[in-house]
Amino acid sequence: xxxxxxxxxxxxxxxxxxxxxxxxxxxQSMAVAQASSDTVGAELAARFSAVESWSGxxxxxxxxxxxxxxxxVTGRFALQQPNLIxxxxxxxxxxxxxxxxxxxxxxDRDLEQVTVRAVADLLDQSPAAILLxxxxxxxxxxxxxxxxxxxxxxxxxxxxMARNGAGDLSVLGQxxxxxxxxxxxxxxxxxxxxxxGQQTTVNFHRLQRNIQLPTSQFRFDLPQGVEIVx
Numbered sequence: 001x002x003x004x005x006x007x008x009x010x011x012x013x014x015x016x017x018x019x020x021x022x023x024x025x026x027x028q029s030m031a032v033a034q035a036s037s038d039t040v041g042a043e044l045a046a047r048f049s050a051v052e053s054w055s056g057x058x059x060x061x062x063x064x065x066x067x068x069x070x071x072x073v074t075g076r077f078a079l080q081q082p083n084l085i086x087x088x089x090x091x092x093x094x095x096x097x098x099x100x101x102x103x104x105x106x107x108d109r110d111l112e113q114v115t116v117r118a119v120a121d122l123l124d125q126s127p128a129a130i131l132l133x134x135x136x137x138x139x140x141x142x143x144x145x146x147x148x149x150x151x152x153x154x155x156x157x158x159x160x161m162a163r164n165g166a167g168d169l170s171v172l173g174q175x176x177x178x179x180x181x182x183x184x185x186x187x188x189x190x191x192x193x194x195x196x197g198q199q200t201t202v203n204f205h206r207l208q209r210n211i212q213l214p215t216s217q218f219r220f221d222l223p224q225g226v227e228i229v230x
Contacts, residue, residue: 040143044159044180053080054187056207060089065197083119084218098220105220114222115229157182 055078062071073093078086085104087097098105099119106115141161148156161178174195181188191201222228 037143040145040159041161043145044143047182047185052210053213054078054207054209055211055213057205059203059205061201061203063199063201070198078213078217080213080218084213086217098218100218100220107220107223107226112223112225113227113229114220154183156188 055076057074057076059072059074061069064070071093073089073091075087075089075093077088078084083099083101085097085099089095094109096105096107096109098107102119104117104119106117108114141163144160144162146158146160148158150156159180159182163176175192176195177193179189179191181190187204187207189201189203191199193199
């Protein structure tokens, strides 16, 4: 059964994927010529802004501050501009995230409970605002770029967004570092490190870009008997 102990990790992943939606949405590392943080951030934003929609499958891994695996779960998702999301977690989480562009519904089937949040509120708290061209003075992040040569010879382009300073440790699920891996025009993975030192890695599979998605997919219909928490 899903429990509340995973909520900070889920919150961090929600914020990270709002980055994708808002813009839509192992080998030896070798640093390339250092570009300015602003330039790297703009390049990353441009890669996402070229995509109107995403859909596919994922595997998500949660590791604690000591490197111990805490959770591994799979699922499927769809994202579409502007700020639309349909995100399913398979067992054991058995959860679903749905955004209609204004509200974000977090449905836990096992708990028979739905939490409703404003998408704009999460964006205001998230480093995603940087990629939207809004750089809050209270949040200082630095972008960097490296290339990695994998064992199979594929070149992986990694964008990293790291917080400058400790941030506010009282904020659950606050993003301390965000890494996004690409290979050519293919999105490979997203990795979030939160303020508890937990690391969540999401690997993408069977991705499709710019396909037509029905608007009904991003509407949440409240099941009978389910409690709403705001």
